[in-house]
Amino acid sequence: MALMITDECINCDVCEPECPNNAIYQGLQIYEINPELCTECVGHFDTPQCQEVCPVDCIPIHPQFVESKETLMLKYHQLQKDKVS
Template sequence: MALMITDECINCDVCEPECPNNAIYQGVNIYEINPQLCTECVGHFDKPQCQEVCPVDCIPLHPQYIEAKEDLMLKYHQLQQDKVN
């Protein structure tokens, strides 16, 4: 699954630089996560880095983007290939 940022976000700016896929960006009111780029850090880290640094615990799994670890790994490989091309 991709992750999402809830409206409990306090815009502390710590999650955005931690994302290895550049999936986190400043939205209109709070930070947001592009589910097409989010791999839950699969391929990079053992745990999602945004969740690790979030001081208010406002980054749950996104219920509309259900993906198995294998799917997340495939997405990771595709994103890496896109960087090369």
Template sequence: MALMITDECINCDVCEPECPNNAISQGAEIYEINPELCTECVGHYDEPQCQQVCPVDCIPHDPDRQESKEALMGKYLAISGQA
């Protein structure tokens, strides 16, 4: 499942540089995660790095984008050009 950033985001800028897939960008008011690029860091790290650095814990799983670890790995392989 992809991650999402909630309205509790304080625009602290720490999550964006941590994303290995460049899925995080500044939105109109808060940071946003592109679900097409979010692999929850599968293929890169054991844990989603954005969640690890977020000081306000505003990056939960997106209930509308449920994906298995296998699907996330497939997305990672496609994004990285290894598929």
């Protein structure tokens, strides 16, 4: 499951630096999450850090990118491998 940022986002800038995978970026109007990079912090933390710091609670699970914890862990390992390469 990747996360997404809804249009309730107030562009407060707190989520982007918290993402260990650099999946969050400034979009045209609000912050966005690249689902290919989002592991919901699996492999890094017990809970998604962007959700923890979001003051308006606008970061739900993205319904088009539903992944199991096992799949997220595989994605995490691949991203870590890609960082080393």
